[in-house]
Amino acid sequence: MNFHFLGGAGEVGRNAVLVESGDLRLLFDCGIKAVTPYEFPLLKEAKRPHAVALSHAHLDHSGYLPAFLQHASVPVISTFPTFPLVQLLLEDTQKIAEQERRTPYFSSADLRKLQKHSRALPYHQEHLFHDGSSLKLLDAGHILGSAQVFYETKEGNVLYTGDLNTTSTQLHAPAEACKENVDVLVTESTYGNSEHPNRQQLEKKFGYAIEEALADDFAVLIPAFALGRTQEILCVLQAHGLSNNLFVDGMSVKASDIVLNFPSYLKDAQKFAEAFSRAHKVESAAERKGACKPGHVILATAGMLEGGPSMSYIQQFLKRGIKAKIFLTGFQVRGTKGRRLLEEGIIRLNGKTEKWPWEVRFFDFSAHADQKGLLRHAKKANPEKIFCVHGDPEQLKTLVHLFREEGFDAYAPQNGDKITV
Ligand SMILES: [Zn+2]
The missing domain is CATH 3.40.50.10890 (Rossmann fold)
Structure with missing residues (x-):
């Protein structure tokens, strides 16, 4: 399997990881980095994916989808609530751009195209690809409809956490553990060096x-x-x-x-x-x-x-x-x-x-797992290889170190890295 890290590696924002297995290329998330000016994933440097698996609606995971679909006509797979939420967030992005007299990086026609290519999937239901590989969405406990993506291929199984919360909040139950065999874990690392308060x-x-x-x-x-x-x-x-x-x-x-x-x-x-x-x-x-x-x-x-x-x-x-x-x-x-x-x-x-x-x-009302939660989640998945993404450099460094101490083969890639597993 080839992993191409196109955004959100070594940073928080613009998540995009392309995984190539056999003939199929699946893109995990397609976000923007919400700084001024926006930063986008490095999709122009990558091979075109056959499908996108979207973990949740937040713009650092979804925001580049309409611009990406200008040059691609591929299905975007996510949970039912995610799509109306994405639409709302993107319409708001357009509105803000207009108010600030900036040209938005996508048009209303692009938003309609995104709607047309949206494929909603309930948690745990399998989506089969033409080559026999498949994916499943698991509750990530982060926001409404947030999902971890379990991707099963002939060359190995990948669990992509998206954003993950392992503690119970007022709104959501904690992220569910993946019961399948996981070869490669791509985990978020936002709080890889921190502990949340009670x-x-x-x-x-x-x-x-x-x-x-x-x-x-x-x-x-x-x-x-x-x-x-x-x-x-x-x-x-x-x-x-x-x-x-x-x-x-x-x-x-x-x-x-x-x-x-x-x-x-x-x-x-x-x-x-x-x-x-x-x-x-x-x-x-x-x-x-x-x-x-x-x-x-x-x-x-x-x-x-x-x-x-x-x-x-x-x-x-x-x-x-x-x-x-x-x-x-x-x-x-x-x-x-x-x-x-x-x-x-x-x-x-x-x-x-x-x-x-x-x-x-x-006040640390985080919807992300802290270091202990990330470690617990990784141990349950028990993968051969861990990629740590979606974290500031010091968070990533500590988390990688911790995973290695626990006997995992862990690594924090940089944007642009291509790694074969
Ligand atoms: Zn999020």
């Missing part, structure tokens, strides 16, 4: 920090990814009695509507439906202005502050001198505005760098 303690700490901020007459802005994190935080706030004066803004409102359409993919759909129904949905600029008040909690996209209404709120708080705390709830990719705010306390607004005068905190 989830219940984290929720308490988060709830307490919000209560404290509101008591001190602050507003609280919670930038969150539209898909996954927003829904999780809604449930957390509801569980801790903090759903009064709660505002939800951005694409997360539409994403939540889609989530409600797939109740069987949630741990407790009723709980989420209740939490979502209690929040005020912000639908206009005037409502956004009204939401900017001390005592209000605002849950807004984008999670890494790369565009979206969260940036409008930051602008308003600064302009109107409304005291606000920012509680980041997800991984902040290097080079994003969120990472700079967290590390340097500064924010880029309209081409100018401004100092953020109030508190910024990070």
Whole structure:
């Protein structure tokens, strides 16, 4: 089998791994890196795949699909909820590009082509290819419809984790273990060097920090990814009695509507439906202005502050001198505005760098497995070879080292690497 790493190797973002076995070439994910300007996978340097297996809807896994399909007509295989979610995220990407007067890297016709080539598959159902190889999707516990891809070929079996969560959250059960024989594991490594805090303690700490901020007459802005994190935080706030004066803004409102359409993919759909129904949905600029008040909690996209209404709120708080705390709830990719705010306390607004005068905190509400979880998952799969992708260099280095100590043949490839197994 030949592995060609086209994106997301040695970095977080633009995941794309091409696996060639016999006559068949399967592409695992086809994402973008959401930095300014976007970075794309190195697909032009690769042989054309016969099909794409899409792990989940997040843009760092799906975002390049419409551009890729401009020059290819191949099926894209994923779970049922993933496709409407991808469509929503890509339409939003187009909208943001138009607002920022940039030419989007794909057109509406490309989006329609993606719809036409989408092949939805339930978890555990086999998809057979013409050469007798097959794939199966397994629950990854990361977001709605997220999947690990098990690819069975005559030359060996591959398990591609996509993004993986091995702990139980408000919304999802943990990732399932693969019961098949795995020869090559391609694992995400986002938190390969880290341990997550205990989830219940984290929720308490988060709830307490919000209560404290509101008591001190602050507003609280919670930038969150539209898909996954927003829904999780809604449930957390509801569980801790903090759903009064709660505002939800951005694409997360539409994403939540889609989530409600797939109740069987949630741990407790009723709980989420209740939490979502209690929040005020912000639908206009005037409502956004009204939401900017001390005592209000605002849950807004984008999670890494790369565009979206969260940036409008930051602008308003600064302009109107409304005291606000920012509680980041997800991984902040290097080079994003969120990472700079967290590390340097500064924010880029309209081409100018401004100092953020109030508190910024990070709460590790990760939807990714930590080091222990990744190791446990790898041990269950017990592969001959492990490729570590989707991680910052220091996370990858530690994880590879750990896997080797445990007796695995592990390696962190770089983008462009071609490796025969
Ligand atoms: Zn993801």
